[in-house]
Amino acid sequence: MLKSLVFDLMESIADFRRLFECHFIPLVKYAYTITKDKEQSKDIVQNFFADMWKDQKLRHINSFEAFAFHAIKNKSITWLRDNKKFVSVVPDSPVHESDPIHDSHFPKYLLESAILGLPDKCREVFVLSKQDGLTYEEIAETLNVSVKTVEKHISTGLQKLKEKLAPHKVLFLESVNKNL
Template sequence: MERIADFRKLFECHFIPLVKYSYTITKDKEQSKDIVQNFFANVWKDQRIDHIESFEVFAFHAIKNKSITYLRDTKRFVRVVPELPVNQNDPIHDQHFPKYLLESAILGLPDKCREVFILSKQDGLTYEEIAETLNVSVKTVEKHISTGLQKLKEKLAPHKVLFLESVNKNS
């Protein structure tokens, strides 16, 4: 990691989704925050991030392991987890991975674009309502949505098959 700004952006995009994922395992919000903060501290110290093929897969797998280790170390891990076949132990087969990818991609959008996108897609506001709320034109809202969708499409393209699989499982 050569620049602090790059690391900060990486942290901002992935911190909240990783905490949410850790929480699904630990059921402890503060501990989940600590786990993710320690993960990022180690990433910063090791400076080997440039050699990782997919940060998302690396981070998801690391947080899963660290969360399970926390449970084991605090003796809150009472049931024995069966050994999973090698292909099922891969983070991309975890049901939470697509949600994590989407959340981190949304958090990676430019500030105004992200704000408009969240108001539209998550809060369900119409373009007119968003324009009125942010005191911008409807055309500006349309441009931000279009830009957001394009950037998400680019960011998530390597995982297209994963999203299609998750849609088919839920059908």
């Protein structure tokens, strides 16, 4: 029985760590858009995750992304208010204050966290291709792998992103339409 409890705890620690690794950087970037303070943005996100771990709130959340994005926005604005830095740096409020998906930063956050959630090698190849603009041949040469391996990683990455972002398809379509 004790062995089972320890295994469950280890599994939840690993899951929590993966969640942290996938969302930390995008959430810090978002907090920075509000606070304009890099170190404070990191502290806000670290404290958010520490609170999540202590309170075990993850069991009761339907959409971690929406919850985290909204919480970081509120914590960042609170920090501005508490430090009397509440000036024009606060972004315009979304259409529905309680619904973070209407915030223009939310699609970018979702995409970044989904990319960070890819397996290591897959993420590395995907970033080299889609963000750095390298060709498959250049990536294969850089990583000392075959072009077929690069193609497989790109295909896997796109499939995993499609699965992860599928619940938010309408949101991405709306953000594309706004930019047209």
